Amino acid sequence: MSKCSTNYLLSKYSINQGGIMMVCKQVGKVIVFFLVLTLTLLTFGCSGQEPAKEEEKGPVKIGFFAPVTGPAAADGESVLNAAKLAVEKINEAGGINGREVVLVDYDDGLDTKQAVSIAQKLTTKDGVVAVVSGSYSGTTRASAKIYQDAKIPMISSYAIHPDITRTGDYIFRQSFVGQVQGRAGAKVAVEMLNAKRISILHVDIDFGKTLSQSFKEKAEELGAEIVSIDSFSMGEREFTPVLTKIKQLNPDLIYIPAYAGEGAQIVRQAKDLNMKIQFLGTEGIDSTIQFLGVAEDAAEGVVITTNLNRDSERKEVQDFIKSYNEKYGFKPDMVAASTYDAFMVLFHVMKEKGTDPEAIRQGLTEIKDFPAVTGIIKGYNRLGEVEKSVQVQIVRDGEFHYFAEISDPDIIAAPTE
Structure with missing residues (x-):
């Protein structure tokens, strides 16, 4: 065989060999693809669901x-x-x-x-x-x-x-929201406690301003007269001058949108002034330590609008009170x-x-x-805004107890815009 023939055969063989290798590579890729697909289906099932993201497995x-x-x-x-x-x-x-x-x-x-x-x-x-x-x-x-x-x-x-x-x-x-609790307080004052002449004494921040305004509007709508409105700074401890002024006005009830520290001092100093008057508070003085613990017997008979009925027989309420008390x-x-x-x-x-x-x-x-x-x-x-009834509690023997529950739609309906 001539040199030219030999080169031709080698060249032809090389081309065929390259083709075979190319085919083998393609077949290999197909096999690998099906192996991966099979493993994926076995791992995650055939539902098409994606695996959970790694961060979703953490806390x-x-x-x-x-x-x-x-x-x-x-x-x-x-x-x-x-x-x-x-x-x-x-x-x-x-x-x-x-x-x-x-x-x-x-x-x-x-x-x-x-x-x-x-x-x-x-x-x-x-x-x-x-x-x-x-x-x-x-x-x-x-x-x-x-x-x-x-x-x-x-x-x-x-x-x-x-x-x-x-x-x-x-x-x-x-x-x-403030409007709801203020309206509820007015209903309690006028329709449940029969107050016709009312004084308002509120803490001078968002809490007090919002509650006193909505209370005033609803109380006047229900026929009561607001005879005075006074405010005080958060942390205030001396209320004798303003209480002396209010005493001279002889209202049936004092509405106090205040926090527990100030609220306790208000009712204590009112007792010292021998003010025999009904106090109506809000959730701000709903405190077993700061209000009841400090005001002591001066808190007797105080009524509040709030978000908790201690006397409820529902399991959720009693389990929470028990667990909290045991732990803290x-x-x-x-x-x-x-x-x-x-x-x-x-x-x-x-x-x-x-x-x-x-x-x-x-x-x-x-x-x-x-x-x-x-x-x-x-x-x-x-x-x-949450939609639920307003709870009303009264202090009896040094503890908050059930007084009423307000579920009237016109009172508890929160604003929608």
């Missing part, structure tokens, strides 16, 4: 802020206790579909700037899927827009200012119960809808007849 983080230090520290301690108890209870029950719940809590010191800073941390660094406010109206209102803009659901446990929920559709309220050594107040409920509503929604913030927001709008400690939550309206 569920819930943000929380409260005034643990500063002028409202007693309430801050109470609500932080409730938040920790709620998280403990849900984790003992298996968490959120097997995932542990972690509380990411901060102290706002009742400072609006601090509340804003906390909101920025919670929404950008801490990886929370929802937030509960255990704070007052000023701090909650100041930070609400940050949660709204971040599209992180936030539930206000007990802050009453109407603008809080008007921030947007990710903001909800667990307790009553004193009975819970309204702010603790409201905070506990805010967490329980969130846990209920997350178990059913998942932990995506948008799913949580949607789930909150669908709540119906939820058996909370603070009453049966009928739902949240289009503005995020």
Whole structure:
């Protein structure tokens, strides 16, 4: 065979060999593809579901802020206790579909700037899927827009200012908006306590201003006369001058939208002045330690509108009171119960809808007849306001007891815009 023939054969063989190798590579790729497909189907089934994201296998983080230090520290301690108890209870029950719940809590010191800073941390660094406010109206209102803009659901446990929920559709309220509680107080004063001449003495912040205004409007509508309106700074301890002035006006009732510390001093100093007059308070003095413990027998007969009926026979109420008392050594107040409920509503929604913030927001709008400690939550309206009855308590023998429950639609209906 000539050299040319040999080169030709080698060349032809090389071409064929390349073709064979190319075919083998293609066949190999097909085999690998089917092996991967088979393993995927065996691992995840044939339903087409995607595997869970890695981050969804970790803990569920819930943000929380409260005034643990500063002028409202007693309430801050109470609500932080409730938040920790709620998280403990849900984790003992298996968490959120097997995932542990972690509380990411901060102290706002009742400072609006601090509340804003906390909101920025919670929404950008801490990886929370929802937030509960255990704070007052000023701090909650100041930070609400940050949660709204971040599209992180936030539930206000007990802050009453109407603008809080008007921030947007990710903001909800667990307790009553100010207008509702003010109207309820007026109904109690005029129709249940038969007051015709009323004095108002309120703390000079959002809480007191909102409640006194709505109370005044409804009381006058019901036929009562408001004979005086006075205010005082938060932390005030001397009320003898204003009480002396009110005593000379001889009203049937004094309405006191105040907090527990000031409320206790008001009723003590009124007793010292021998003022035999009916006091009507609000959830602000719903405190077993700061109000009842300090006011002592001067609190006897005081009536309050609030968010907790201690005498309810419902299991949710009695179990909460017992658990809180056993764990912390004193009975819970309204702010603790409201905070506990805010967490329980969130846990209920997350178990059913998942932990995506948008799913949580949607789930909150669908709540119906939820058996909370603070009453049966009928739902949240289009503005995020809770719909439930107002509880009325009276102090008897040094403890809060049932006086009435207000469920009139015209009283408890929250604003929708």
